[in-house]
Structure formats: structure tokens, C-alpha cells
Amino acid sequence: MKKPQLWGYLVLALLLAGWAPGARAQATSPVTVSPAFFSDTTPITLTYDATLGNAGLANYAGDVYIWTGVVTNLSTDDTNWRYVVGNSFGSPIAAEKMTSLGNHKYSISFTPRTYYPGLAATSEVVKKLAMVFRGSGGTPEGKGTGNTNILINLGLQVSFTSPASATTTVAAGTALAVVGTATAPATLTLTLNGTQVAQQTAATSLSTSVTITQPGVNTLVLSGNDGTSTATATATVLVPPATTTAPLPTSANPDGITYINGGTSAILSLTAPKKSYIYVLGEFNNWQTSEAGLLKKTATVDTDAATGRWWVQVNGLVPGQEYAYQFLVDGQLRIADPYCEKILDPDNDKFIPAVTYPNLKAYPTGKTTGLVSVLSPGAAAYTWTTTNFQRPARANMVVYELLVRDFVARHDYQTLRDTLSYIQRLGANVIELMPINEFDGNENWGYSPSFYFAPDKYYGTKNNLKALIDECHRRGIAVVLDVVLNHSTGNSPMVQLYGNVTSGPTADNPWFNTAAPHPYSVYNDLNHESAYTRYFSKQVIKFWLQEYHIDGYRYDLAGGFSQRAKTEATFENYDATRVAIWKDYYDAQMSADNGSYPILEFFAKGVSDTNPTDEGKVLSDYGMMLWGNLNGNYNEATMGYLGGSDLSYGYYGAQGGRNWGQPNVIAYMESHDEERLQFKNKAYANANGSYNIKDPATGLKRNEMAAAFFFTQPGARLVWQFGELGYDYSINTCADGVTVNNDCRTGNKPIRWDYYQDANRRHLYDTYRALIALKKQPVFAAPTTYTQTLGGNVAVKTIVVTGPDLSVVTVGNFDVTAQTASVPFPQAGTWYNYLTGEPLTVTSTSQAMAMQPGQYAVYTSRQLTKPTGTTLATTGAQAAAVFKLALLPNPAAGTTTVAYELPTGATATIMVQNLLGQTIRQLAPARQAAGAQAQSLSLHGLAPGVYLVKLQAGDQTQTARLLVN
Numbered sequence: 001m002k003k004p005q006l007w008g009y010l011v012l013a014l015l016l017a018g019w020a021p022g023a024r025a026q027a028t029s030p031v032t033v034s035p036a037f038f039s040d041t042t043p044i045t046l047t048y049d050a051t052l053g054n055a056g057l058a059n060y061a062g063d064v065y066i067w068t069g070v071v072t073n074l075s076t077d078d079t080n081w082r083y084v085v086g087n088s089f090g091s092p093i094a095a096e097k098m099t100s101l102g103n104h105k106y107s108i109s110f111t112p113r114t115y116y117p118g119l120a121a122t123s124e125v126v127k128k129l130a131m132v133f134r135g136s137g138g139t140p141e142g143k144g145t146g147n148t149n150i151l152i153n154l155g156l157q158v159s160f161t162s163p164a165s166a167t168t169t170v171a172a173g174t175a176l177a178v179v180g181t182a183t184a185p186a187t188l189t190l191t192l193n194g195t196q197v198a199q200q201t202a203a204t205s206l207s208t209s210v211t212i213t214q215p216g217v218n219t220l221v222l223s224g225n226d227g228t229s230t231a232t233a234t235a236t237v238l239v240p241p242a243t244t245t246a247p248l249p250t251s252a253n254p255d256g257i258t259y260i261n262g263g264t265s266a267i268l269s270l271t272a273p274k275k276s277y278i279y280v281l282g283e284f285n286n287w288q289t290s291e292a293g294l295l296k297k298t299a300t301v302d303t304d305a306a307t308g309r310w311w312v313q314v315n316g317l318v319p320g321q322e323y324a325y326q327f328l329v330d331g332q333l334r335i336a337d338p339y340c341e342k343i344l345d346p347d348n349d350k351f352i353p354a355v356t357y358p359n360l361k362a363y364p365t366g367k368t369t370g371l372v373s374v375l376s377p378g379a380a381a382y383t384w385t386t387t388n389f390q391r392p393a394r395a396n397m398v399v400y401e402l403l404v405r406d407f408v409a410r411h412d413y414q415t416l417r418d419t420l421s422y423i424q425r426l427g428a429n430v431i432e433l434m435p436i437n438e439f440d441g442n443e444n445w446g447y448s449p450s451f452y453f454a455p456d457k458y459y460g461t462k463n464n465l466k467a468l469i470d471e472c473h474r475r476g477i478a479v480v481l482d483v484v485l486n487h488s489t490g491n492s493p494m495v496q497l498y499g500n501v502t503s504g505p506t507a508d509n510p511w512f513n514t515a516a517p518h519p520y521s522v523y524n525d526l527n528h529e530s531a532y533t534r535y536f537s538k539q540v541i542k543f544w545l546q547e548y549h550i551d552g553y554r555y556d557l558a559g560g561f562s563q564r565a566k567t568e569a570t571f572e573n574y575d576a577t578r579v580a581i582w583k584d585y586y587d588a589q590m591s592a593d594n595g596s597y598p599i600l601e602f603f604a605k606g607v608s609d610t611n612p613t614d615e616g617k618v619l620s621d622y623g624m625m626l627w628g629n630l631n632g633n634y635n636e637a638t639m640g641y642l643g644g645s646d647l648s649y650g651y652y653g654a655q656g657g658r659n660w661g662q663p664n665v666i667a668y669m670e671s672h673d674e675e676r677l678q679f680k681n682k683a684y685a686n687a688n689g690s691y692n693i694k695d696p697a698t699g700l701k702r703n704e705m706a707a708a709f710f711f712t713q714p715g716a717r718l719v720w721q722f723g724e725l726g727y728d729y730s731i732n733t734c735a736d737g738v739t740v741n742n743d744c745r746t747g748n749k750p751i752r753w754d755y756y757q758d759a760n761r762r763h764l765y766d767t768y769r770a771l772i773a774l775k776k777q778p779v780f781a782a783p784t785t786y787t788q789t790l791g792g793n794v795a796v797k798t799i800v801v802t803g804p805d806l807s808v809v810t811v812g813n814f815d816v817t818a819q820t821a822s823v824p825f826p827q828a829g830t831w832y833n834y835l836t837g838e839p840l841t842v843t844s845t846s847q848a849m850a851m852q853p854g855q856y857a858v859y860t861s862r863q864l865t866k867p868t869g870t871t872l873a874t875t876g877a878q879a880a881a882v883f884k885l886a887l888l889p890n891p892a893a894g895t896t897t898v899a900y901e902l903p904t905g906a907t908a909t910i911m912v913q914n915l916l917g918q919t920i921r922q923l924a925p926a927r928q929a930a931g932a933q934a935q936s937l938s939l940h941g942l943a944p945g946v947y948l949v950k951l952q953a954g955d956q957t958q959t960a961r962l963l964v965n
Contacts (some may be wrong), residue, residue: 029053030142031131031150037157037183040112040119040126046152048133050104050142051502053150054347057104057142058502060135064106064142065092068131070116071151072124078151081130083116090138098133106133112154126154127229145369146346156231157183158224167332169238170212176237178220180206186224193219215241216279216289217331238331240276246296248311255309255539256339256453263319263378268337270295271532272497273308273510275329280312282325282375287367289328308510319378324364326372327493335493339539340373341454341462348442349457355965356412357457371450371491382466384549389473391551391595392429394625395663395781397716398772399480400428401671403445404436404459406749407721409889410965413464417471418890418963424475425884426724426765427772427867430597431472432480432554434672436465440489445672445746447556448523449484450491452540469549478551480597481544485537486557487523488512494536495524511536518566520557528561528581538588545593552597553589554627558582559602572604574613586624599625599666620652620664625716628667631674634710637797638677638702640686640693640816640853647790647797652715655787663781668718669710677703678728688816691853698854700726700760704767705812705856708835709790711771712799712810712858714780724768725755753888757897757934759871766870770835773867774858779803787824796821796851805862808834811849812856819853822846831859835872839863869901871932883958885951891963892939898949899934906953910935912962913948920947928953939964 030052034045050057050064057064067089069081086093095115098106112129114120129152133142144150162179170176181204182188188206190198198208212218218237223230252258252267259266268280278295281287295310317323324344326334336343346363354360361374392398400423408415423431435446438454446456455462469479488494490501495512499505504524505512510532516525526533544550559571562578586598604616604626616626628650636644650667651657658665670677681699685692693699703726711717721727729737729752734744755761774780785802795815801808807826813819825831825847831840835858866872869884883900890896898910908928912921921942923935937949947962 029150030144031152033152036159038154040154043109043111045107045109046131047101047105047107048098048142050106050133053142053144054147055142055502056140057133057135059104060140063136064098064100064133065096065136066098066108066131066133067092067096068116068129070112070119070126071128071130072126074124075127078128078130079149082124083119085116089134092134092136092138128153153231155229156186156224156226158186158188158222158231158233160220160222160233160235163220163235163237166234167236167238169240169331172213172215172239173211174239175209175211178206178208178210180222180233182224182226182231184226186226189223189225191221191223212237212239215239215291216277216294217328236331240331241291241294243277243294244296245299248298248309249313252311256337257341257375259377260313261315264317265313265315266317266375266377267311267313268295268325269309269311269339270327270337271307271309271510272327272329274508275310275497277330278310279328280314280325281328281334281368282314283323283364283367284314284317284325284375287364295327314375317375317377321377322361323375323377324361324367324372325375326368326370329497333496334368334370335496336371336373336451338451338493339453340375340451342374342376342457343438343451343454344372344374346370346372351442352457356410356460358461360457371493382463382470384466384470386470386473389476389478391478391597392476393781394597394716395714396776397430397478397597397666398428398711398775399430399432399666399716399718400426400721401432401434401668401718402721403434403672405443406751409751410891411459413460413468415889415891417464417468420471420475420477421886422888424477425867425886426719426769427776428719429476430478430480430551432482432718435482435484435556437481437483440491443748446482447484448489449487450489451493452483452485452536453543466548473549478597480552480554480599481550482554482556483540483544484556485526485528485540486560487516487521487525489523492524499524513563516560517563518560518571519568520571521560525560527563529563529577534581534584537585541585541589542592545589545596550596552599554599554601555585556601558600559604561585572615574604574615574618579615579618582619582624583622586622590623597625598623599627601627603627603629614659616658616665617660620660620662623662623664625664625666627671627718628665629671629674630667630669630710631671631677633792634669634706635675635677635680636792637814638681638693638699638706639684640702640814642793642795642814644792645794645797645814646792647709647713648788650710650715651713651786651788653786656790657788663715666716666718667710667713668720669706670720670723671718672720673731674720675731676727676729677706677723678726679730682728686816688853691816693816693854696726696728697760699728700764701854704764705814705854707764707768707771708810708812708856708858709797709799711768711775712780712801712808713788714783714786714801717775719768722752722755724765725752725758725761726764727752727755754897756888756899759932762871762932766872767835770866770870770872771858774808774834774860774864777803777806777808777864779806779808785826795819796823796849798823800824800826802826806864807861809859810856811851811859813851813853816853818851820848820850823849825859826861829861831861832863834858834860834864834866837863871901883951883953883956885949885958885960887937887949887960887962890960891965893965894939896937896939896962897934898937898951899932900951900958901932902928902930902953904954905929908933908935908951908953910937911950911952912937912942913950 030049032047069084098108131150185202188200200206220235223232279289280293295312298309344363405411438451438456439446440448442458498509513525513527561581630650648656652660652663652665685694730739733739735748783801787800789798799810811823825842828842886899888897909925910923911919942964949962950959
């Protein structure tokens with residue numbers, strides 16, 4: 001079984017990969033200066049708080065360095081730094097090293113005029129110190145909010161001494177004493193909401209009384225001008241407005257956005273109990289507070305633990321136009337709508353290419369800060385074309401798990417849609433997408449969620465996602481989403497409403513725990529005993545099933561859904577509260593879409609003397625499916641180490657399996673969380689004489705043998721992307737192919753579509769393909785009898801499945817030495833090696849067989865036809881001649897590979913035609929033997945667009961569509 005401590009590695013990997021909780025909703029500068037007022041000849045100490053600004057170094061464990069220069073009277077602008085310290089951003093020097101103060105804070109002391117090299121010899125006037133912070137190699141990088149450079153003013157400086165706090169709350173009509181000071185005589189001007197209320201010339205202080213009447217946010221600005229420079233300070237004064245209590249209109253959704261009046265109006269609803277007042281700010285009101293933008297509260301806002309809703313109707317919208325908006329809560333906190341379906345991100349959207357997300361709405365820079373939600377009134381609804389899709393039965397499920405980012409180079413739904421033929425040809429009938437709802441950053445596995453109803457734009461538009469799902473259904477492939485309801489990052493508005501971006505939720509948070517009750521959580525742990533959390537989770541579950549027509553969920557870290565305190569030793573023990581929570585969620589999912597797949601990432605312990613109840617069986621009996629991690633077991637088997645090679649737990653039923661009554665385990669040899677079989681084969685495998693599993697070809701054959709046992713065990717199976725090609729980069733490999741401990745665990749991985757052209761890897765693919773086709777025979781869904789001999793230390797392992805019209809016997813020698821074993825056959829007679837077609841005469845129901853190391857076979861009681869076009873040897877009847885023309889990659893730029901199969905030797909000609917049928921490029925005709933072939937096709941000189949690639953061999957032709965980028 002999987003050990004959940006891998007989550008510890010995931011946390012570390014996320015942090016090392018550059019994740020930090022971020023402080024996007026916070027404008028506080030990450031740098032303070034002592035003394036506060038100084039000149040360029042004053043010794044100063046800078047203190048950097050890594051949790052503020054962009055929080056890029058919030059959890060960095062190494063040395064921190066400053067990268068700094070000055071902005072002088074000769075600088076062209078604030079980006080024109082002069083007299084920069086150090087020679088290279090990526091190779092800091094000792095003079096730039098900060099002193100760690102603990103608690104994510106660092107300091108450095110210097111005198112500006114002498115610290116910046118060459119500055120002392122000039123008469124330039126220093127106006128600002130400019131800086132960013134970084135790790136020892138230049139990364140990660142700590143900057144200001146919105147990834148801006150950090151600037152500190154010199155010369156004239158002004159500040160408020162009253163009010164003493166940056167934000168003050170008063171009642172309407174309050175006469176507020178305001179006192180401002182300056183470091184030198186200057187003209188001091190005080191404004192309230194842009195209107196001047198006091199002024200003092202040639203002064204170092206200004207005192208007055210200001211009456212505050214405007215409800216909501218009031219802004220005091222103190223400016224000072226000494227004739228050569230201007231400095232400002234800002235203070236905020238809040239006047240809680242009188243709120244209105246009114247029921248939510250019956251036409252409105254309880255949460256999020258409801259478009260009404262033909263898209264010219266929208267009702268916005270927000271759950272925020274015990275808050276005093278809330279405004280909506282956006283492009284429809286120029287980001288200003290107004291009476292029309294003040295939300296009403298429902299009558300139960302402070303008493304009903306499951307509601308606490310606020311709402312407002314926004315009018316005057318133009319259908320077809322997008323509007324950015326936020327909620328301003330209690331005059332201080334700006335948050336995006338937790339239920340919105342699109343988020344604008346000032347830090348990460350700029351790195352999303354237009355080909356992935358065309359015409360992406362620009363962030364409202366200068367109008368607000370933080371994450372912003374989007375209204376889309378009058379947006380055209382997606383028209384679904386596949387309306388009669390039938391989901392595969394659970395016993396027949398072959399799930400293909402993939403990460404869009406690491407599967408197709410353009411990391412978008414459109415390219416994935418064009419690549420579905422590869423997955424369909426393999427035989428997978430379910431695609432499981434790693435999390436695709438809005439997550440922090442772009443380059444991410446997706447397990448750092450912040451918004452649950454918005455698809456992350458890094459993979460494309462919502463309609464492209466729907467088109468992908470639609471096309472999957474047309475091809476008979478179900479789609480399962482990996483969803484993370486165990487935790488959220490600090491960028492979640494539900495964390496920020498009652499908590500802090502960096503320090504997490506406070507005790508009054510309706511959704512989140514202040515600390516996780518189990519040892520494997522990351523980020524901020526959701527409390528699934530809270531009525532708020534249960535309600536929210538059910539809305540998420542309902543949404544994707546109904547809006548996107550998905551076919552189910554894989555619930556990440558499902559074992560964490562409990563408030564009962566746990567340790568590593570007790571985490572998997574039976575927990576009645578966790579069972580009750582999951583039964584409730586299961587019922588909600590079935591109510592939204594009966595027959596959808598509920599898959600839990602949970603590895604409950606089996607029955608034992610100290611644990612008399614198997615939680616996995618209880619959940620399975622209720623209808624849930626559970627992940628079944630066989631990675632370690634199968635990898636020990638492929639590497640030739642028998643002690644840990646017990647494969648029996650991949651079976652859901654009795655006879656050495658789990659003893660569950662239903663086929664509700666999804667077993668896997670590899671997943672996103674596990675090391676790759678072929679990597680460990682090459683690095684650590686066993687050997688004996690000339691038989692060496694570290695040899696790549698031998699290792700791939702061992703993976704074929706593992707697949708034979710994997711797919712002939714009844715029950716659902718899961719394949720991790722490119723496992724069918726023997727992907728052999730470590731899980732810790734970086735995008736450039738270098739393996740660095742855990743540093744790149746969640747980072748980009750090399751995408752190797754060329755593996756398909758390698759003969760040994762193609763043979764592994766076709767073995768998978770043939771075995772998946774065999775698995776869909778009725779005998780595996782409802783066997784008459786099933787027996788397995790798969791335990792550890794068993795060299796020659798066997799599986800026997802019998803049915804009314806077909807029986808299957810799988811046998812393989814996992815040792816590194818030759819073995820002779822008695823193999824059970826249900827009856828004597830002629831059996832057929834399914835993968836090669838060779839007949840075997842069985843004379844005894846306990847047939848003695850001598851087997852070489854790594855030798856395996858899958859025998860069937862009658863001869864079956866394998867999928868057409870496989871490269872596997874056969875002595876049976878040949879399948880119908882087909883080319884199986886494929887273009888990899890597609891879309892492509894530069895070159896693509898034309899892969900095909902010739903049923904007999906022939907002269908092959910490849911032509912590229914435009915949509916008018918004109919041939920614009922042709923490869924030289926080549927005489928080729930029967931079997932798999934591949935030719936490289938140069939695309940240089942072809943304008944971006946759609947072309948037809950035509951293959952002609954003998955008197956047959958086949959054409960494939962090619963998109964050139």
C-alpha cells in the first residue's frame with residue numbers, strides 16, 4: 001500500500017519549486033528602515049520580511065542576498081538603477097548577504113553613500129534606494145506586491161502621527177484629530193478623498209481636525225513639497241455604512257453569480273458571516289464604493305451557521321463584455337469571488353501565451369491589487385455534441401492519468417484534444433486530469449488550489465476544456481477530474497476572509513482549521529465537519545458534473561477528511577467520522593449525477609487483530625472507489641527482487657486480495673506520486689550473469705511481464721502518462737533531464753513522444769494495447785472462478801481466470817535465474833499465447849513449465865484476435881490491412897514524425913497537401929518492409945495553418961489532418 005508520507009515530499013517539492021503563499025492582497029512593504037528618516041550619509045538597517053510583497057522567499061531555507069542600486073537625479077526613471085552592488089544577479093557576493101533574524105526576516109546594515117560602489121565619488125543626488133532579494137543562485141526572488149521592485153525614498157519624508165494606525169474606524173460625523181510631520185520645512189497639504197482640507201507652508205508639522213462623514217472608505221493624504229521633491233503619506237479612515245437586511249431574490253443562485261435581465265444585470269452573492277459591511281468594486285463602478293455597490297445581508301447573516309450571505313444586484317451591464325470585480329470587506333480586505341469562473345492574476349497571466357488563451361482580458365492595473373474575479377454577462381453557452389455517452393463499467397475501467405503541462409508541449413486543451421487518438425488507440429477508456437481548477441502560479445501540479453469553480457487559464461479557455469470533454473465522450477472516453485478539497489492556499493478568499501494570506505486562517509474561520517488534525521496536510525486544512533465546508537464542497541462536486549459534463553472525481557488526500565487527531569501510525573486506522581463524511585459526499589455526488597465515479601485517494605488498512613474493521617471495505621461497500629498503490633510491489637518485481645513483489649493486493653476480491661465485494665479498487669503500477677518503473681530498472685535492478693535488468697531492453701521486457709499480470713487481474717486499472725512507453729526519467733528529474741533530489745519533483749518533465757518510434761518501447765506500447773483489449777473481455781468483469789499466486793518470494797507467479805466461454809492463464813518468471821514451476825490450467829487441451837498467437841498443448845491441469853528469467857505468457861482457452869496494427873508477433877490470422885497513420889506531435893512546428901504500419905512490404909509515398917488538394921511537399925518514395933515505420937517530415941517554410949498529410953502504399957491511401965503552428 002502507498003505510504004502517505006509522500007505528502008511530505010510533495011510539500012517540500014512545492015516549496016522548492018517556487019511556491020510561496022504570496023501576499024497579493026497586502027500592500028505593506030516587505031522592507032522597513034531604521035531610522036525611518038535618513039539621508040544617504042546616515043547609517044541605516046534594512047529589515048526584509050520574506051512573507052510580505054510577493055513572498056517569493058517566504059519558505060526559502062538558504063542564504064538570502066540583496067540586489068540593490070540607487071535611483072539618482074541622473075536616472076531616467078525608477079528602473080534605471082545606478083551603482084548596483086555586486087557583479088552578477090545569479091552569483092551574489094559577501095557584501096550582499098543578509099543576516100537571518102528568524103521568523104522569515106533578514107537584515108543588512110550600511111551607509112548608502114559609501115555602500116554603493118562609486119557613488120561616494122560623485123555629487124549625484126540619491127532619491128531612492130532600489131532593491132529585490134534572492135537566494136544564493138539568484139532564485140527564488142523576493143520582490144514587492146505584484147512582483148515589483150522595492151523602492152525606498154530618501155530626502156524629504158512625511159508621515160502621520162495621528163491617526164496612529166494606517167487604518168482607523170470611526171462613526172459617521174466624528175471629528176478626527178490629524179497630525180502630520182515632515183523631516184524638513186516644506187509646504188504640507190492635507191486632502192480628504194481628494195479635496196484639500198488644510199495646508200501649512202514652510203512647516204515641519206500640520207495639525208487640524210477633520211470631520212468624517214462619508215460612509216465606507218475615506219482616504220487622508222499628506223503631501224510635502226520642499227521645492228525640489230515631493231513626499232506623501234496615506235491613512236485610511238473607515239466609516240461603517242448602514243446596511244440593509246433583505247432576502248436573496250428567489251431568481252438568484254444561493255452563491256456566486258446569477259445573470260438576469262438578458263445579461264444586463266447580475267446578482268452577486270457572497271457568504272461572509274459576522275462581517276460588518278461589504279461593497280462590490282469593479283469596472284462597472286470605476287472601482288469606487290457607492291450606495292448601489294453596498295451588499296445587503298440576509299436575515300440570518302449572524303445566526304445561521306450554514307448561511308451568512310450577502311448580495312447585491314449590479315445593473316447596466318453590456319452582454320458580451322467582461323467586467324473585472326472584487327468585494328471590499330469591512331473597508332479593508334479586497335477579495336475575488338470564491339464562486340467566480342474566471343480569475344485575473346497580475347503576477348502570472350502575463351506568462352500565458354495567446355495561443356493557449358486568446359484575447360485574455362487585461363488585469364486592471366492601477367485600479368486595484370490582488371486576484372480579481374470576472375463577470376461575463378451574455379457569454380454564449382457551449383453546445384454539446386455528444387449527448388448519449390455511456391460510461392465504462394467500473395470493472396472495465398482503464399484510467400490514463402495525465403498532467404496537461406507534461407503531456408503536450410503546448411500545455412493546452414486544444415492540443416490534448418488533437419492527441420486523443422493516441423490514448424484511444426492504447427485502449428484507455430477514462431482520462432484522469434490532474435487538478436485543473438485555479439491554482440497558484442502557472443507551472444504547477446495543481447495541488448495548491450485557490451479557486452474551485454474557475455479552470456486555470458494556463459491550460460486554455462473553459463470552452464476548450466468543454467470541447468475536450470465532448471470529444472473524449474465522442475470517442476468513448478470518460479473524463480475524471482482530480483479535485484483537492486483537503487486544503488487551499490492563502491490565495492483562497494475563504495482563507496483571507498478570516499485569516500491572513502501568509503499566516504493562514506484564524507479560529508473564527510467557518511471553513512478552515514487553524515492547524516491540520518493529521519500529519520499529511522499542506523497549506524490550509526479544510527474542516528469537513530463544518531456545515532460551511534460541507535456545503536461548499538457539495539457545490540464544487542455538483543458544479544463540474546453538471547457544467548462540464550465530467551464523469552467523476554479523484555478526491556486528493558481523502559484520508560484527511562476528518563477532525564479526529566491522527567499520527568502517522570494511526571492515520572489509516574478506521575475512523576467512523578471520516579466514513580460518515582465520505583458517505584455524505586458520496587450521496588451528494590450521486591444525487592448530482594448517479595453513476596459518476598467517486599474515487600478516493602485513501603489507503604485504508606486491512607482487517608487485523610488491532611483494527612477489526614476495514615475502512616476501505618466499508619467505503620467500497622457503500623459505493624466508493626479507492627486508489628490502490630502497487631508501485632513498490634511491481635517495481636520490486638520488475639527489478640528482480642522477490643521479497644517485496646507481492647502483487648495480490650491489486651485484486652479487489654478474495655483469494656488473497658482485499659476481500660471486497662465490488663470492483664472498487666483502482667490499482668496502479670505508476671502514478672504522478674510514484675517513481676517510474678523503468679527509471680528504477682535502469683538504476684537499481686538485479687542481475688545474474690548475462691541477464692541484467694539494468695539493460696534498457698531487458699528492463700522494458702520486465703515491464704511487459706508486469707503489465708501482463710497487471711491487466712489480467714480483474715478490476716479497474718490506472719496507467720500514468722507514458723508508462724506504456726517505459727518513461728525512464730525519475731520523478732525528481734527537471735525539464736532539462738537532470739535529476740536533483742526532490743528539487744524538481746513537481747517541476748516540468750521532458751516530453752518524449754519520440755519514444756513511440758523506438759522498437760522496444762513501441763513493443764511495450766503494443767503489449768499494453770493488446771492486454772487492455774483482452775481485459776475488456778467479459779471474463780474479467782464477471783469471472784466464474786479466479787485464483788492467483790502472486791505473493792512475495794514467489795518467483796513464477798500465476799493468475800487463472802475462468803468464465804463460461806473464455807479462460808485466461810497468466811504466468812511469468814520474475815526471478816533473474818531460470819525456474820521450473822507447475823502452472824495451473826483449468827483444463828487440458830490446446831491453449832494460445834495471446835500475445836504471439838503460438839499454440840500450447842496442455843496435458844495436465846498442473847503443467848510443468850521451464851521458464852527463463854523474465855519469460856512470461858498470457859494463455860487463452862481459445863484464440864483471440866489482437867488489436868489491428870500491433871507490432872507483436874502472431875501466427876494467427878492477420879488482421880485487416882490498415883496504416884494507422886499518426887502525426888506526432890500534432891499541432892507541430894519545425895518537424896513532425898509520420899508514424900504508420902505497413903501490412904505488407906510496399907513503396908510508401910508521403911505528401912503534404914493544402915485544403916484545396918494541391919500537393920505542396922512530398923518525401924521521396926521509399927521501399928519499406930512490413931511493420932511499423934516512421935519518417936521525419938520537415939515543416940520549415942509552411943505557413944501556420946491546417947494541412948493534409950497523405951500516405952500512399954500500394955493501391956491504398958490514408959490522410960491525416962496536421963496543424964502547423
